[in-house]
Amino acid sequence: MTPSDDARVTLLLSLADDELILGHRHSEWTGWAPHIEEDLAFSSIAQDEMAHARLLYNLVGPILGRDEDSLAFGRQPEEYLNALLCERPNLDWGYSIARQYLYDTADAVRLEALTSSTWKELADLVEVLRLEETYHLDHARVWFQRLAEGPVTGRQRLADGLSTGIGEAVAIFEPLPEEEALVSDGLLPRQNEDLLADWLGAVGEELERVSLDFVLERHRSVGEMVPTGSGEVEEVGQAFNVPGLVKRDGRWTHEGGFAGAGGRRGRHSPDFQALWEEMTGLFRAHPGARW
Amino acid sequence: MPVWDVFGKRTPGDEFVLVGGIKAPDTEMALVLARETHFRHKEGVAYGVRRRGEEELHVGSYDPDLIGGVTDRSYRRQEAYAGVGGKLKRVARQMAEQGLRIDRPRPPQHRSQA
Numbered sequence: 001m002t003p004s005d006d007a008r009v010t011l012l013l014s015l016a017d018d019e020l021i022l023g024h025r026h027s028e029w030t031g032w033a034p035h036i037e038e039d040l041a042f043s044s045i046a047q048d049e050m051a052h053a054r055l056l057y058n059l060v061g062p063i064l065g066r067d068e069d070s071l072a073f074g075r076q077p078e079e080y081l082n083a084l085l086c087e088r089p090n091l092d093w094g095y096s097i098a099r100q101y102l103y104d105t106a107d108a109v110r111l112e113a114l115t116s117s118t119w120k121e122l123a124d125l126v127e128v129l130r131l132e133e134t135y136h137l138d139h140a141r142v143w144f145q146r147l148a149e150g151p152v153t154g155r156q157r158l159a160d161g162l163s164t165g166i167g168e169a170v171a172i173f174e175p176l177p178e179e180e181a182l183v184s185d186g187l188l189p190r191q192n193e194d195l196l197a198d199w200l201g202a203v204g205e206e207l208e209r210v211s212l213d214f215v216l217e218r219h220r221s222v223g224e225m226v227p228t229g230s231g232e233v234e235e236v237g238q239a240f241n242v243p244g245l246v247k248r249d250g251r252w253t254h255e256g257g258f259a260g261a262g263g264r265r266g267r268h269s270p271d272f273q274a275l276w277e278e279m280t281g282l283f284r285a286h287p288g289a290r291w
Numbered sequence: 292m293p294v295w296d297v298f299g300k301r302t303p304g305d306e307f308v309l310v311g312g313i314k315a316p317d318t319e320m321a322l323v324l325a326r327e328t329h330f331r332h333k334e335g336v337a338y339g340v341r342r343r344g345e346e347e348l349h350v351g352s353y354d355p356d357l358i359g360g361v362t363d364r365s366y367r368r369q370e371a372y373a374g375v376g377g378k379l380k381r382v383a384r385q386m387a388e389q390g391l392r393i394d395r396p397r398p399p400q401h402r403s404q405a
Contacts, residue, residue, distance in 0.1 A: 037313045041327035131361045
């Protein structure tokens with residue numbers, strides 16, 4: 001089964017849009033992070049994520065006949081395929097670090113899988129991205145450990161952030177349209193369901209080590225999705241649900257499947273509209289401008 | 292919060308030299324923050340931190356090629372004012388061809404010393 005160009009585009013845009021939108025949220029900390037050193041570090045990570053999105057847009061651009069700016073800023077809200085987790089507002093530092101930890105651990109699992117993609121340009125690019133993502137993961141883990149093992153207020157905020165984010169972090173692995181074809185052709189070397197199992201097992205162990213695994217049982221459900229823009233997304237007739245998280249034979253795993261449609265099918269939370277308007281405002285106000 | 296002196300090597304043959312300082316609660320966090328605050332634009336090939344008042348230098352473990360990133364970071368360079376003079380002359384010439392001219396006076400020379 002050969003995947004269509006649309007399937008390739010979906011695979012790349014889901015990766016790229018995650019990086020762009022999370023990078024945009026990270027950048028909102030510039031000038032507001034807890035201290036000046038962290039302000040620089042988090043801003044730099046934000047720029048890295050946007051640079052990664054740019055490289056991925058340049059890979060998908062020739063298929064669509066569009067340049068990187070047009071892909072990053074020139075699409076309608078329902079054409080963005082980022083996971084819901086990436087578009088949520090920053091809330092507090094506890095949530096932002098929890099989200100960075102959840103996202104970058106999930107990203108590491110999927111990037112490792114993509115290094116053996118039969119799409120050679122993608123596999124080569126992913127090798128480069130992983131070198132920089134290693135640093136992001138170091139940053140997330142250093143903060144994660146200090147908040148988890150530190151004074152009670154910081155630990156509670158981290159726990160609240162994890163509870164808020166973990167359901168939507170699972171949805172990073174929402175199956176892609178035409179995923180079967182992508183897997184059978186080797187473009188996506190493993191199913192998202194397998195990647196989710198790997199990620200959840202590893203994160204479950206890390207959370208148990210710091211006695212925060214209760215967030216896997218007591219967490220917020222994935223928020224209600226709304227059709228965005230023109231409503232051209234697939235009508236599914238039911239709310240977006242992600243697999244339940246349970247512990248079986250000493251390992252955290254998921255039960256049930258994804259239902260409905262989330263970010264990978266262009267369905268976003270109400271938070272996305274405001275982000276999109278701000279992020280694309282300049283581009284939309286001056287069509288075709290160069291600077 | 293403890294203060295850490297940040298050291299770096301510009302080339303592999305250099306000795307570590309002091310390049311700045313940061314605040315961080317411990318060595319691991321100091322190394323993570325030092326890398327991004329002082330070496331994110333490829334300022335060197337090695338870096339380390341030393342808690343002020345102590346002797347031991349803790350050296351970052353990243354490969355020299357990874358310090359400062361591996362992707363194109365030219366977009367991070369501040370070049371907002373590069374080429375402004377040339378652009379002004381070009382625009383003035385284009386306006387002159389249309390019979391127009393910029394008649395707003397230029398700021399006085401050495402105005403900061405006035």
